[in-house]
């Protein structure tokens with residue numbers, strides 16, 4: 001491969017060069033491209049939540065980090081650490097934020113796609129799939145980000161190298177851990193989250209609160225692994241961090257200290273004491289410098305607000321007029337003017353391979369589906385239990401008129417309650433969604449691939465659930481004893497479950513939190529049940545519900561399909577009255593002391609035929625809900 005001169009051409013062939021020219025002895029992580037990352041005048045203005053007036057939450061922040069350096073962004077809660085990290089990583093800073101900034105790599109302004117390929121962002125909190133092992137997590141990250149870019153052998157090599165670099169080799173086959181199965185420790189999860197983002201060989205790594213929730217020993221361990229990898233491979237690491245212990249603080253090379261959205265210090269860790277001493281805030285010996293600077297800049301608990309605010313203003317002004325700040329500014333400006341050619345990375349469009357990504361996600365979901373019993377195992381057991389309960393409650397009902405109402409009740413209970421119970425899928429879907437949000441932000445795949453794989457993975461499991469539970473209910477209750485009728489029953493139950501799961505997905509996409517999704521799904525089920533045309537017949541139903549809900553009520557089509565399947569092709573014996581035969585339904589077979597099920601259906605407003613049309617409508621509702629779920633995902637970007 002010919003290697004053109006200049007950074008632009010180096011960027012173009014980033015991954016290929018990594019593999020082909022470095023051979024297999026050196027780390028693929030090694031950064032030979034990015035010498036520095038600098039930013040100038042980062043300012044963020046948001047409409048204030050209460051007054052709606054513009055509010056500056058970051059003001060003219062400057063900074064620079066060189067290859068192999070780690071920078072800590074620190075400051076009291078709410079000072080703007082996450083906002084700054086988001087701006088630097090070229091992510092949305094905050095809702096409706098107006099951002100102005102100049103961010104340069106090697107003094108040049110990179111294109112957005114170049115920046116994304118050169119950098120990676122590890123969010124606060126671990127978005128991992130609990131039922132995968134440590135090695136599988138890295139392997140899937142490798143497949144999703146590198147399929148078609150590097151060879152399978154190279155992907156395996158990268159995974160092994162990362163396991164080793166982050167001290168996870170012994171845990172390679174350990175599960176991460178689910179709600180009911182303990183896995184690796186929180187510190188190990190954090191290391192894995194970082195390692196997973198390094199698989200695509202970024203040269204700049206952003207870490208949001210990498211040590212939150214960890215004790216000081218675990219925090220130190222996480223950050224020292226990160227430091228070793230960063231130093232060895234000359235990576236740039238920028239991390240927002242809360243209250244590190246001295247040992248952890250000293251792992252960093254630079255500190256950017258913020259308070260109230262403004263800089264109070266930006267420079268080397270070793271220069272912290274000297275600087276604050278020089279502006280009259282002397283740091284006592286034997287003090288954790290991190291604690292010292294945080295105490296200095298945190299005024300949340302000060303009794304005299306004006307005095308405290310005065311101190312912060314003094315710190316901010318001292319920094320702005322300090323020789324260090326002036327030097328930093330001119331260094332950044334000089335770098336930016338010495339090289340003005342814009343960086344362009346001829347990257348493949350993001351989310352480019354729907355099918356490849358969907359298949360990889362399908363494989364990942366398949367592993368989760370059989371390992372994590374919360375996904376389908378609990379649902380299978382619950383539906384089975386419910387089916388046996390129904391079969392034993394509605395046990396062996398003979399085709400006589402007194403059993404007709406119980407048969408209808410059984411169909412109603414089965415179609416509505418089975419649908420309702422799909423709510424147990426909410427936690428599993430929300431876990432997948434959290435991982436999706438993280439993966440999408442890092443450009444691994446988009447909502448189309450996610451929704452396709454999520455839809456496909458459920459289909460075989462829901463069929464098994466529908467078939468097994470129907471087998472119990474149908475034959476124990478004694479519905480129409482006919483093989484074809486049984487299969488039609490299974491088909492409707494299957495459509496019911498697929499629709500119910502699609503409803504859960506839609507609600508969880510619209511309101512992606514556990515209680516919100518649960519409440520909405522339950523409420524929607526209540527509406528579907530009430531408007532299914534049986535509780536209140538359609539002509540009598542309040543026009544609002546009839547027009548808005550009844551036509552898109554999949555439970556109505558399922559119920560109608562099931563009652564037609566039972567009553568449309570069966571006759572029932574009438575009972576004994578004082579004058580001999582007594583039929584509670586007046587149908588064409590009355591003189592034979594029988595009730596024709598078709599006659600009953602007609603009186604309820606159901607007709608024979610139209611099965612294909614109803615199946616088509618139900619499929620349309622299913623696809624409609626999936627499409628709306630997909631749109632909600634896109635919309636919530």
Ligand SMILES: Nc1ncnc2c1ncn2[C@@H]1O[C@H](COP(=O)(O)OP(=O)(O)OP(=O)(O)O)[C@@H](O)[C@H]1O
Nearest residue numbers: 046047048049057076077078079080081082083094
């Ligand atoms: N729309 C808004 N209206 C008012 N204030 C806002 C708005 N959006 C963000 N902020 C404020 O901007 C500040 C910066 O938020 P950010 O999350 O970046 O802080 P942080 O330092 O990361 O906080 P923490 O350490 O608690 O995570 C906060 O004080 C936040 O309340």
